[in-house]
Amino acid sequence: MTSGRTPPSSSEPGTGSPRAGAVDVRGWVGGIRLSSFMVIMLSLVVLGAWVLVPTLGTYLDQKQRISALEHSVQVTQQKIDQLKAERDRWKDPAYITSQARERLFYVKPGEVVYLIDNDIDPAAQPTDRAPVSKKVQEHTSDWGAQLLRSVTGAGLAQTAASAPGR
Template identity: 65%
Template sequence: MAKTTAPPSRPPRADAAPRRRPPRRPVDVREWLGGIRLSGFMVIMLGLVVLAAFVLVPTIGTYVDQRQRIAALEAAVQLSREEVAELESQRERWRDPAYITTQARERLYYVRPGEVVYLVDNDLPPELAPQEQEPVSDEVRQTRTDWMSQLVRSVTESGLAQTVAPVTIGVPDPDPTPDPTP
């Protein structure tokens, strides 16, 4: 087996000095611009590039606007197709006599002759049932607030309320209190 050796490296020269870059001198713009030679062909081509930019920029803007409109219309068409599919499936369900019977029983409380139906009233759990209001006192009390500010506060609070209490006008009380005088 032969031994390979690396070639001998050259010893550094004593007279070799590190390379220096020439100092930078300031650039004279007039000299630089004077070196550019404009020919008639170059002026015509530069004019065509500027003209093309003025023509194409509005056209590209119109193109982008039209693409956005097309995308919005395609989304609307897709939404309409989904709605049509939902309505067609609903129409198919209404063609089934069993579905019609079920809907009539649930929504309108229809029954077949001879059937007995029991309706459960107040089937809510006690924590979800509406709470009874406290009875109104029999004695008249003097309030220590101004009635006008109380009225304004009441109107503004009712306008900002998140829930609405049902109004039962003309509906008889299901549990009337008996008259205590015989």
């Protein structure tokens, strides 16, 4: 009672002795039966996904925009609160007086003010300063003495250079 088929050998993948992790794909696909009801339901699922995916994308995009706008509103509200606190501070006469003393160095009549200029410890100051740029550097020459030498040298010169073309 042979069917004309050769018995499956162990060398063919998916047939023969069951191996760990091997799947008989031909047997699995052959077991699927499609009815008209199944095709209609599958097409309705595909149609529903085709309709809902762009809507879902729009929904997620709008949620992201709403989140960004809420964050922007929160940051703006914090800035408004800071500005209101600053405005309230400027309504206080003691704060105005302290700001005038610190920023503009105002004093009340009869007060003596001592301004300390360059109160940094000389040991903490850098001794070797880097040049500001490669083109502009400080020269340690006496420009006044050079100017005096140039003027006296021009005045004591024996010959005057004539202008070209005369």
